[in-house]
Amino acid sequence: MALFEFExxxxxxTNVKPTFxxxxxxxxxxxxxxxxxxxxxEVAKLIDVSKCIGCKACEVACLExxxxxxxxxxxxxxxxxxxxxxxxxxxxxxxxxWVNPETNNLEWLIRKDGCMHCENPGCLKACPAxxxxxxxxxxxxxxxxxxxxxxxxxxxxxxxNIPRISVNAEKPKAYKCTxxxxxxxxxxxxxxxxxxxxxxxxxxxxxxxxxxxxERIKDLKSRGYANAGLYDPPGVDGxxxxxxxxxxxxxxxxxxxxxxxxxxxxxxxxxxxxxxxxFIAVGGLVAVSFLHQVIAGANRVSxxxxxxxxxxxxxxxx
Amino acid sequence: xxxxxxxxxxxxxxxxxxxxxxVDRHTPFVRINHWTAVITMLLLWLSGFALFxxxxxxxxxLFGGGENTRAIxxxxxxxxxxxxxxxxxxxxxxxLFAGGDGGWLTGLPQVMAGGExxxxxxxxxxxxGQKMFFWAMAIMLIIMLVSGLAMWDEYFFSYTTIEQKRILxxxxxxxxxxxxxxxxxxxxxVIWERGxxxxxxxxxxxxxxxxxxxxxxxxxxxxxxxxxx
Numbered sequence: 036m037a038l039f040e041f042e043x044x045x046x047x048x049t050n051v052k053p054t055f056x057x058x059x060x061x062x063x064x065x066x067x068x069x070x071x072x073x074x075x076x077e078v079a080k081l082i083d084v085s086k087c088i089g090c091k092a093c094e095v096a097c098l099e100x101x102x103x104x105x106x107x108x109x110x111x112x113x114x115x116x117x118x119x120x121x122x123x124x125x126x127x128x129x130x131x132x133w134v135n136p137e138t139n140n141l142e143w144l145i146r147k148d149g150c151m152h153c154e155n156p157g158c159l160k161a162c163p164a165x166x167x168x169x170x171x172x173x174x175x176x177x178x179x180x181x182x183x184x185x186x187x188x189x190x191x192x193x194x195x196n197i198p199r200i201s202v203n204a205e206k207p208k209a210y211k212c213t214x215x216x217x218x219x220x221x222x223x224x225x226x227x228x229x230x231x232x233x234x235x236x237x238x239x240x241x242x243x244x245x246x247x248x249x250e251r252i253k254d255l256k257s258r259g260y261a262n263a264g265l266y267d268p269p270g271v272d273g274x275x276x277x278x279x280x281x282x283x284x285x286x287x288x289x290x291x292x293x294x295x296x297x298x299x300x301x302x303x304x305x306x307x308x309x310x311x312x313x314f315i316a317v318g319g320l321v322a323v324s325f326l327h328q329v330i331a332g333a334n335r336v337s338x339x340x341x342x343x344x345x346x347x348x349x350x351x352x353x
Numbered sequence: 354x355x356x357x358x359x360x361x362x363x364x365x366x367x368x369x370x371x372x373x374x375x376v377d378r379h380t381p382f383v384r385i386n387h388w389t390a391v392i393t394m395l396l397l398w399l400s401g402f403a404l405f406x407x408x409x410x411x412x413x414x415l416f417g418g419g420e421n422t423r424a425i426x427x428x429x430x431x432x433x434x435x436x437x438x439x440x441x442x443x444x445x446x447x448x449l450f451a452g453g454d455g456g457w458l459t460g461l462p463q464v465m466a467g468g469e470x471x472x473x474x475x476x477x478x479x480x481x482g483q484k485m486f487f488w489a490m491a492i493m494l495i496i497m498l499v500s501g502l503a504m505w506d507e508y509f510f511s512y513t514t515i516e517q518k519r520i521l522x523x524x525x526x527x528x529x530x531x532x533x534x535x536x537x538x539x540x541x542x543v544i545w546e547r548g549x550x551x552x553x554x555x556x557x558x559x560x561x562x563x564x565x566x567x568x569x570x571x572x573x574x575x576x577x578x579x580x581x582x
Contacts, residue, residue, distance in 0.1 A: 066407060187506040305523040320534050332480050336562045340561035344559070346376045348368055
């Protein structure tokens with residue numbers, strides 16, 4: 036038996052229909068789209084945290100494929116570098132040194148952070164610019180920078196704190212991982228998955244990825260990780276970037292991966308109920324004011340009022 | 354001495370005897386200040402409504418597209434805030450609530466329905482409705498400014514957490530609607546009370562208008578000292 040053994044994941048893009056277009060949109064920010072005639076096979080990226088060695092090849096591949104140029108940072112004495120996502124960094128490795136209270140072992144948890152491509156995307160819900168955020172029927176959530184106005188509402192809508200606004204750019208825009216929609220459209224997998232040397236990142240149909248995850252979880256459980264599991268949070272109707280976690284019962288230990296992410300109630304009210312309430316309040320008040328003018332008639336100053344004023348003014352003449 | 358000082362007569366207020374009597378109500382400075390606020394407010398509505406609901410997004414074309422709308426809106430907000438507080442520091446004393454305000458408000462519905470205004474207590478330079486609008490605007494514009502700064506990512510992104518930003522963006526839209534509602538009532542009352550608009554356009558009203566709507570103010574102007582409580 037080899038020292039290091041793992042089952043290769045399925046070929047990256049089987050059953051993923053190459054090329055998708057406007058006709059495949061299921062959601063479009065601040066607008067309605069007709070339901071697509073044919074639904075594409077749902078795709079997903081699976082990140083197996085237990086296999087990640089923190090080499091950052093995915094970060095590099097992402098920068099290269101997306102032609103991102105980030106200024107050289109500084110060494111802050113920790114592995115997290117760059118320290119956070121920004122308009123030129125679509126994915127970062129987040130490193131956590133965690134002492135497992137059950138075994139007293141130090142576990143080095145490394146999570147590749149980036150857009151989760153939610154089935155119910157909060158960014159898209161919050162976006163006020165028609166068409167700036169789109170969701171394809173294969174699950175990819177993408178930003179259209181031609182239409183983005185850089186308002187930052189997506190930042191408020193996202194339950195994972197992912198989008199970043201290039202506030203210092205001449206034209207500020209929102210940026211995040213595209214799931215390499217341009218690569219997927221021609222039958223390729225995302226650049227990060229391609230670059231990953233341990234196959235910790237794999238890409239395929241969502242069903243295939245779930246099956247592969249199930250195998251991985253079985254393996255992890257057999258090796259003592261009783262709580263190993265798949266992170267595909269139902270609060271956002273599942274995601275198209277999923278994690279295999281060795282401690283799926285406490286996702287928050289992986290650099291604050293939310294346990295039950297969902298679109299904030301505040302955002303739901305702001306983008307839902309309140310839009311109607313606002314229209315009703317303003318429309319209703321205009322109608323009431325108009326009716327008042329019509330029914331009560333104008334409030335006019337009479338000739339008597341003028342005479343009274345004159346008398347008052349004259350009375351103090353001396 | 355203080356008892357004889359008219360309590361809410363503004364610098365520039367003056368009665369001109371004649372037929373009809375005219376009363377100077379708003380100085381050119383106040384009028385410029387006010388109309389600056391009006392124009393800014395209108396532009397804020399257009400740019401704000403564009404981002405409030407997709408069906409109104411076309412308003413962004415007036416500003417040269419969504420990006421420009423997003424960029425210009427906060428600056429307009431700052432102008433409005435400054436303009437309003439220009440009026441605020443001029444009028445806040447005259448907008449303090451006074452005796453008779455309660456009775457005036459109680460009797461208001463009847464007058465609104467077309468009843469006789471004679472039955473209301475005599476009122477000073479501003480009626481309680483105007484005072485309420487004034488103080489509501491003063492408070493709401495502070496909320497608009499604070500919540501607006503929390504949305505101005507270009508300069509203030511790092512000052513609030515995402516959760517705070519969510520609450521503040523909701524507050525910004527809720528209070529914006531309340532401001533719009535307040536202004537609708539303000540404008541509606543100006544239209545309803547004939548002879549009011551000219552106070553802000555030409556700067557003066559007729560004596561009859563002052564007699565009918567702000568009699569205490571007219572008495573103070575004529576006599577030069579405080580009238581009543």
